[in-house]
Amino acid sequence: MGQKGFYYDSTICTGCKTCQIACKDVNDLKVGSNYRRVYTVEGGRFPEVWGYYLSMSCNHCEKPKCAENCPTGAIYKRDKDGLVVHDEDRCVGCKMCLWSCPYEGPQYNKEEGKAGKCDGCADLIDEGENPACVDACGMRAIEFGDIEELREKYGDHTDLKVLSDYNLTKPSVTIKAIPEASK
């Protein structure tokens, strides 16, 4: 089956962080834990300065190191849509996933002694809906769908300077950003 993923248009993103909050709400996350995060990237030298926002969640990688390294199999890829999901009951809190993700996806919950991560709102997806972050975005900057279709529609861009090499985990994401963001 196809691999689901995100398209994100950084050029229209206003950095309002509604996606981050919608995610926090739907996953009921504590202070300091954000399955989706909005980064601010700046650069250049006056007067030639530039900046952009980058909204990132789990990228539901084609080759997820977190799932590969997880000792219990708590993190696994769903067969039907390739979403990288997390089974809390199986998680032993070894933090191996935190050592495996170059996108800061998995996060550790000290109170529960377990990790947690974006599951692409798998429950909502199964009901035919969008992930919470997608529907919450006022600018319609995030789109969720079959990653091959999204890449065909918007182009295949993951080579941002601030991101690790694509081949490390093969993230299912494509990002439209200003030229300065590219490698």
Add this chain to the structure above:
Amino acid sequence: MFGEEWQLLLFTLLMQLAVGTYLFLTIVRASGKIPETIKMKVTKLGMASVGPVVVIAILLSVLHLGNPFGAYWSIANFASSWLSREILFTGAFFILWGVSYYLERKGSWNQLLGWAASLVGLVAIFSMASIYATSIIPAWSDFNTYLQFFGTTLFFGSIAAVLLILWSREEKTEELNKMLKKLVIVGIAAIALQLVYLPVYIAGLSMSGVAGAESVALLSSTYVWPGILRWTLTIAGAVLVVWALFKGRNQIVGNYSLLYAAVVFIIAGEILGRFIFYATGVPIMIG
């Protein structure tokens, strides 16, 4: 950044100590030149102490988990997770030690089983190093991790084996003394390799991107003096061991105080070295 992982720091060091000690004691028992009764008697205490060290190590590693009661799940992903493999091989090493020790107590030590347990122990150390080598932390995903983990295994193992053998009450024969000297040379060579590789490690790390460069920055600023101290302790320990074994009066074993001082230096050096390993592990992040 991972300075808080003290349980893992001790777990890795203790497992390496246990596997290394078992390996070297097995080698001593394999020697054809040392009479059967002597080589069994002098290694008895050492063999007995391997198991308890593994138990302490495993307890520490379980303590590190956020949810220790689910620990039995952690071998489920054996097919792809080095952590699963490490846990399985660590457990297997402990069981094989138990069986070999039981047979020894019954008076029928099995050399083949000894080799098998040593091999499984070494595979456990390899799996342990691979956990770090497959992380997104460039300072760990390097050949240096294998050198460091196996280096400590052989260094600790040789020193512990020598000390435990010297503690036994039996008369030490000339052949046994020669053997101990050889073990120590192997252990020191294993740790020296790491020092030789250090420039290659730093050079590779500085070319590996932002996170690697940050690790190099840490190694060359905050951790310069701890690093120098680590190698000073290790070299001093190695020199003292060699001095005690090769220059000591009464053949070789006269100078126990020198040997004890050496052991203190060696343990301190390895703990500091492992602390630096954890503390300079900077993960690849966004930005």
